[in-house]
Amino acid sequence: MATNGIRLAALGDIHWGKSFHGNLRPLFSQIVDKADVLLLCGDLVHTGLPDEAAMFAKQMAGVRIPIISVLGNHEFESGKVDEVQRILSDAGAIVLDGDTFEFNGVGFAGVKGFAGGFGERALQPWGEETIKHFVHETVNEALKLESALAKLRTPHRIALLHYAPIQATVMGEPPEIYPFLGSSRLEEPLNRFSVTAVFHGHAHHGTVEGRTQTGIPVYNVAMGLLERSFPNQPPFRLVEIPAGNESRTETHALAAE
Numbered sequence: 001m002a003t004n005g006i007r008l009a010a011l012g013d014i015h016w017g018k019s020f021h022g023n024l025r026p027l028f029s030q031i032v033d034k035a036d037v038l039l040l041c042g043d044l045v046h047t048g049l050p051d052e053a054a055m056f057a058k059q060m061a062g063v064r065i066p067i068i069s070v071l072g073n074h075e076f077e078s079g080k081v082d083e084v085q086r087i088l089s090d091a092g093a094i095v096l097d098g099d100t101f102e103f104n105g106v107g108f109a110g111v112k113g114f115a116g117g118f119g120e121r122a123l124q125p126w127g128e129e130t131i132k133h134f135v136h137e138t139v140n141e142a143l144k145l146e147s148a149l150a151k152l153r154t155p156h157r158i159a160l161l162h163y164a165p166i167q168a169t170v171m172g173e174p175p176e177i178y179p180f181l182g183s184s185r186l187e188e189p190l191n192r193f194s195v196t197a198v199f200h201g202h203a204h205h206g207t208v209e210g211r212t213q214t215g216i217p218v219y220n221v222a223m224g225l226l227e228r229s230f231p232n233q234p235p236f237r238l239v240e241i242p243a244g245n246e247s248r249t250e251t252h253a254l255a256a257e
Helices: 023-032 051-063 083-091 129-151 175-180 183-194 224-229
Strands: 005-011 037-041 069-072 091-097 101-105 104-109 156-160 197-200 209-211 217-218 237-242 252-253
Touching: 005 023, 005 197, 023 037, 023 051, 037 156, 037 197, 051 197, 069 156, 069 197, 083 091, 101 129, 104 129, 129 156, 129 183, 197 237
Parallel strands: 005 037, 037 069, 069 091, 104 156, 156 197, 197 217
Antiparallel strands: 005 237, 101 104, 209 217, 237 252
C-alpha cells in the first residue's frame, strides 16, 4: 500500500453506545484500503461498559492491518476498564498504556494522558491533598510516556494519547475547560525524544492540527471534529511517515477520500 513510507489512519472519540450506533465497517474498510496502520485515540465506547466494547469489537472484525489504541476517559466511566481493555485486545487491538509497539521501522508509544492545563497556567501540586493527587496523576502519565519513548530505537517514534499535550489543538473549545482537556506536562517527553508525530482526541471542538514548541506535528483526531473540519472526506486523518533513517522527518497529511 505505502510505497515511500507508512501510512497511518487515525481517529478517536467514536463513543460507541448511547451517542453512536452506526455501522463502522464501511469506514474501517476505507481505512484498510488506504492505510498500513489504524490508530485509535480513546473514547471508543461511551460509558465504559463491556457490552459496548463487545459491539465495538465486532465492528473491527474486518480490519486486516495493525490496530493500535489507547484508552480514553470514557473507557473508565463504569469501573470496568480492565474488562473493556481485555475485549478490545482479544479482538486484535494493541492497547498501549505506557507500552510500545513496532511496525516496519516505526515505533509507537501510547498513554491515556490526563488533565491539568497548559504552560504557566498549568495546575501545580500545592495546597490540598486532592489537588496534589490530581497533579500527580498527570505527572505519572507523562512519566509513563517518557519511559515508553525511551524504549524505542526505531528511526521514527509516534505518540498516541487521548488527552492533548499542547494548547493549540484544544483551541475552539471554551477556554474555561482547557485545563480539563490536556496538559503540557505531556509535551515535555515528546520534545525530548524528537517524536515524529503525535495523535490525540478528547477535544471535540478543538483544532485539527498544531505543533509542539520544537515543531513536532500534533493531530487532534476526535471524530466529530474531523467530520466538521473535512465534511467531504471520511472521518479519519491519514498521515504518511516517509521512509528514511533520520529521527525527525516531516510528515505528510493526506486526503482521506
